[in-house]
Amino acid sequence: MTFRENANIGAGRASRGGGGGGGLAVGGGIGTLLLALVVMLFGGDPGAILGGGQQTQQGSTQGGDLDECTSGADANENVDCRMKATMLSLEDYWTSAYPEADPTSATLFSGSVDTGCGQASSAVGPFYCPLDRKIYLDTSFFSQLESQLGSDGGNFSQMYVLAHEYGHHVQNNTGALQASQQDRQGPESGAVRVELQADCFAGAWAGNATRTRDSDGNLLLEPLSREDIESALSAAAAVGDDSIQERMQGQVTPHTWTHGSSEQRMGWFMRGYESGDPNQCDVLNAGSVDDY
Template sequence: MDFKDDAQLDSSQVESRGRGRIPGGGLAVGGGAAGILALIVALIFGINPGDITGGDPAPVGPGSDLSAQCKTGQDADQNEECRVVGVVNSIQDYWPKVAQNYEPAKTVMFSQQVNTACGAADSSVGPFYCPADRTVYLDLSFFKQLESRFGAKGGPFAQAYVIGHEYGHHVQNLLGTNARAEGDRQGPESGSVRLELQADCYAGAWAKNAYETGLFEKPFTKTDIDEALSAASAVGDDSIQERTQGRVNPDGFTHGTSAQRVKWFTTGYESGDPNRCDTFAGGI
């Protein structure tokens, strides 16, 4: 993934908040990865995570000045936070062209914990979208966990896939798709799984069209897409359950299997058409 050196970045779409320490070592999230997945589902549906964790985050200090350090595509190639800015800029250039009445969403990069309109969350949640404040929240340490804990290849485009997925949730929120999954939050055919797979497909559709946003030097390569597929596979419900619990329980699925996540990202990428992403019609 290579940005055009002279591409102009809009850092106003991304905020970098300061760093802090969580009292007592962190918010209590029971049940290993199953608990983490439940917390992510809570955030997607706008439930206060504090109702699950019973915790509140500590205050944090000031964040980075992105406007000073993230100005061009060259900055995005050399700095991880600037790369996030570039990816967000591309995604938010793409969606107004294909989704009527699209409204921009801010991304907040945080460290360890964050307060949101959906409640308090810590870094164990991973990246998430809060519909109550229409904001994507991203702790960059998650991408290291993808490699070290879940066996993903990592790489810049793994990050881009995750960001694209979270903005897929923003599109769903604007379209009212979230309502189709309410009250149906677990199980292999659940509304929650269908919602997540659709967000994967939306990420793929953006990836196919990202070059047209004018920020990238060339279309994404097979190596880039392989990084995305590796990340998608690593965060499948079956893969996470097998790694953390030693067994697979489909009744606890919230995001879809590794194979399903790869399938739906690929569907979006190969078609380049978000209209091909209707995971609520038929089998998945």
């Protein structure tokens, strides 16, 4: 159990879709996708476009009926619903915390997927493509998380991965993401700092989701213990690392690279979580990556 069982996570909120969320100015034609998770099937055809008031399903391999995605209990039960609810919460949070960032979308795929950064196979793991400004998550990675974790079946670990990737999207808007390209090597490098900031951003969102009531007075998530958080972060790191993909064409490439130590990742996540303030996440200008 991760979402509060009675939390309202779907119905009324999805209905604001179609025009983009939160009064943000968005280009015509993509509004319906902004709230959406697009479930990609083998070959990369969209199997289901969720959110935005539109639902089409063409044989989604998992998750089933997203009509049953209105409560926290539904999100705890169903990975598609869980990701949709997490995405909506992230979008709400960042629309308020950093209005300059436009909403993004996440694509769940299995097999392979075509992206603005090239074609990706499920071997790549979760990643953010700065060129098309979207998040890509392969379902086999998520299944591995579920099989490896105990108490909540990997639910929070999955949500953390999505929140971390959303953090990269925020960084694409702040300009911080460039630091990962300009300074790639070493434990104090820009690349490591960008990763640790994405963890801190994920923590800031999670802290808000456990403590801030929505307009109906409900909290979204159950409180997270330090142990819950440690197990979620370590599971995600054990199963695979994300990568920020910037190639213009050709294959998206998996690469192993450092995200900082597990202590550093935990430290920065907790700094975000406890403060609930993304302004506490200025890893790029910290004297050291250990100054969390």
